Amino acid sequence: MYPALDSSTTDNSSSEFRPAALADVFDQFPEDFLFADSQGAILYVNPSFELSTGYQSGQIVGKSLKELVKNWGDGKRYAEIILPLSKGETWRGIVVESTTHGSVYSREVTVQPVHDGEGAVVGFAAMAHDTNKDARDDARILQSQKMEAIGQLASGIAHEINTPTQYIGDNVLFIQETASHVLALLGQYAQLLDAAKEGNNPQALMKEIEEKIEEVDLEFLLEELPGAIERTLEGNQRVAEVVRAMKEFAHPDAEGMSPFDLNR
Secondary structure (H helix, E strand, O other): OOHHHOHHHOOOOOOOOOHHHHHHHHHHOOOEEEEEEOOOEEEEEOHHHHHHHOOOHHHHOOOEHHHHHHHHOOHHHHHHHHHHHHOOOOEEEEEEEEOOOOOEEEEEEEEEEEEOOOOOEEEEEEEEEEHHHHHHHHHHHHHHHHHHHHHHHHHHHHHHHHHHHHHHHHHHHHHHHHHHHHHHHHHHHHHHHHHHHHOOOOHHHHHHHHHHHHHHOHHHHHHHHHHHHHHHHHHHHHHHHHHHHHHHHHOOOOOOOOOOOOOO
């Protein structure tokens, strides 16, 4: 464990924030954290570091920081990092690192000197942030936004199509019922015609036809039928317009930029 966080030099007062509590903070810190002494010997890595890299604390503690940095690239990278640190400055950069699991991931690393009360460098602290995780989070957020947009779009399309399909269905049902009554009457008229041709008395058939006409209200049916057909065609046209608009939206035919009416 990081020596400066040793609790042996502190009292047991619960009113003070003790170094032992600070050690717990680093153990639970969600980012990778490492501490090395002034000579570059690694003294501590937190559990997040172990989880990200696949290295256990026992495999890292005691090794040279230079040895770890070699995993970030060639020797030039180490010189690039150590130069500002030797001047007491902080180094920040993106490194691509291999884990013990064989995977490669990108991390944003910050390494800074730790000074004592007199300004002397007593060690180096490094913190790494997984930039791949940010990319994955961004991808998940983008996917969620896409699905939300698709849901809203689908709801809007359903609403636009639902209204015309409802009155298409109502009118087609009316046309179907009207057609069945008209066909039945045509059948009776055919029987009447045959009876007249054969010279039979058609009075009974004529009475049945008159009763049927009154029963189905033929005058009303014939009056409403053209309108029902017209409304059905209008509804079908409306659905076709919605589908065509969606096709234009998803697969625009024109290449390049062109004026477009957003209100439409």
